[in-house]
Each structure stands twice: as structure tokens, then as C-alpha cells.
Amino acid sequence: MATRTDAPTRREQILKEAARLFAERGFHGVGVDEIGAAVGISGPGLYRHFSGKDAMLAELLVGISERLLTGGRRRAAEAAGAPEAALDSLIEGHIDFALDDRPLITLHDRELDRLREADRKRVRQLQRQYVELWVAAVREVYPGLAEPEARAAVHAVFGLLNSTPHLSRPASLPGREAMAALLHRLARGALEAANPSPSGV
Structure with a gap:
């Protein structure tokens, strides 16, 4: 949120990029690998944070x-x-x-x-x-x-x-x-x- 000043966690970074990509290209237009690349980790690495x-x-x-x-x-x-x-x-x-x-x-x-x-x-x-x-x-x-x-x-x-x-x-x-x-x-x-x-x- 706008009032937050501390650095986002990796999980929060993933969510932020997922929201941006989903909004830009639609839920089905975005792959796990693309979300991972946006935060600098491999697509499969996302599964340590989310099931999908x-x-x-x-x-x-x-x-x-x-x-x-x-x-x-x-x-x-x-x-x-x-x-x-x-x-x-x-x-x-x-x-x-x-x-x-x-x-x-x-x-x-x-x-x-x-x-x-x-x-x-x-x-x-x-x-x-x-x-x-x-x-x-x-x-x-x-x-x-x-x-x-x-x-x-x-x-x-x-x-x-x-x-x-x-x-x-x-x-x-x-x-x-x-x-x-x-x-x-x-x-x-x-x-x-x-x-x-x-x-x-």
C-alpha cells in the first residue's frame, strides 16, 4: 500500500508483478515463467511461494x-x-x-x-x-x-x-x-x- 516504507518481501514482489502482468495481458495470457523472470527467479522457483x-x-x-x-x-x-x-x-x-x-x-x-x-x-x-x-x-x-x-x-x-x-x-x-x-x-x-x-x- 502507499503508506508502506519497508522493502517488499519476495512473495510481495511476485504478487506485484503477477498483478501487473495479469492486468496487462489477462490471466491466461501470462505464464509462470514470465512472472518468475519479472522478479529474477525461475518459473519453477515460484512454487516455493505459491502453488500456481x-x-x-x-x-x-x-x-x-x-x-x-x-x-x-x-x-x-x-x-x-x-x-x-x-x-x-x-x-x-x-x-x-x-x-x-x-x-x-x-x-x-x-x-x-x-x-x-x-x-x-x-x-x-x-x-x-x-x-x-x-x-x-x-x-x-x-x-x-x-x-x-x-x-x-x-x-x-x-x-x-x-x-x-x-x-x-x-x-x-x-x-x-x-x-x-x-x-x-x-x-x-x-x-x-x-x-x-x-x-x-
Whole structure:
């Protein structure tokens, strides 16, 4: 994640390169040997870390869902009693994911159905909990927003933030800091627009 400063482990290096390659060429378009070459080890050497590509994909998709939920809960707890700060912190955390883990967004969109049923259910369960965490935070700030509308608004904001893999990188685009600020304004603007009471009451 964006806040990490220590060097990644070999396992994490493998997952990062697997995510990049899967996102670029599709799960079936990438071989174990290619993933190994990307991290400087032989393809068979990967089997010391993972049983195969299926295990890598599962760890990537289940892992990011777990990290988003854990990070969201931490952010909400740190801002307990300050609803605006809690919501802003949740938005900031998701923006970090959207900007720094873009291959995982592509993987989720394309490859989720390739997971074993148990892993797919686990991802969906974690995602539901993450959504409900946001719904609670949104309704703290906008109590006039009914729960179904708040949930729809949260999904819409996720769609907005998760659009980042579709961005190219021409010089005319803002840098990361400016893009993060823009996405934050857009997310808050979308939630404000969904609120039936401009005063928030």
C-alpha cells in the first residue's frame, strides 16, 4: 500500500508483478515463467511461494479486499466522533488504493469469476462489509440520506474512484498529488449531490 516504507518481501514482489502482468495481458495470457523472470527467479522457483497462478490470483483479490476493510476500519476508528474527518479519511484511503494499485482494479473487473467459489464468496463478503462501513460514515455526515440511497451513492463513488485504470498518462494529466485532490473533490461532490438536504440535516 502507499503508506508502506519497508522493502517488499519476495512473495510481495511476485504478487506485484503477477498483478501487473495479469492486468496487462489477462490471466491466461501470462505464464509462470514470465512472472518468475519479472522478479529474477525461475518459473519453477515460484512454487516455493505459491502453488500456481490460481493461488496468486486468489491472494491478490482476497488480499486487497482484506486490506481495504482493515484500513477502512482503522481510519474510521481513528476519526471516531468526527464524522467529516472519518469520511474524508475513508475517501483518502480508497484514493490511495485507486492510484497505487490500479492493476488490482483491472484484475477484479476481469478475473474475479476465475476464483474458486470459496474465495469469490470471501471477496464478496469483505466487499459488503467495506461498503457498509462507508454507508455508516456517509449517513453520519448526511443523516437525511436514506440507507438505500447512501448505499447507491457509495457504489457510485467507488465507480468514480475505480475508473483510474482507464486514465492514460499524458503530460497534461495532473501529478499524483493533484489527481488525489481532484478525486477527493469529485467524491465529496458526488455525495453532496446525493444528499437531499443541503444543510446535512
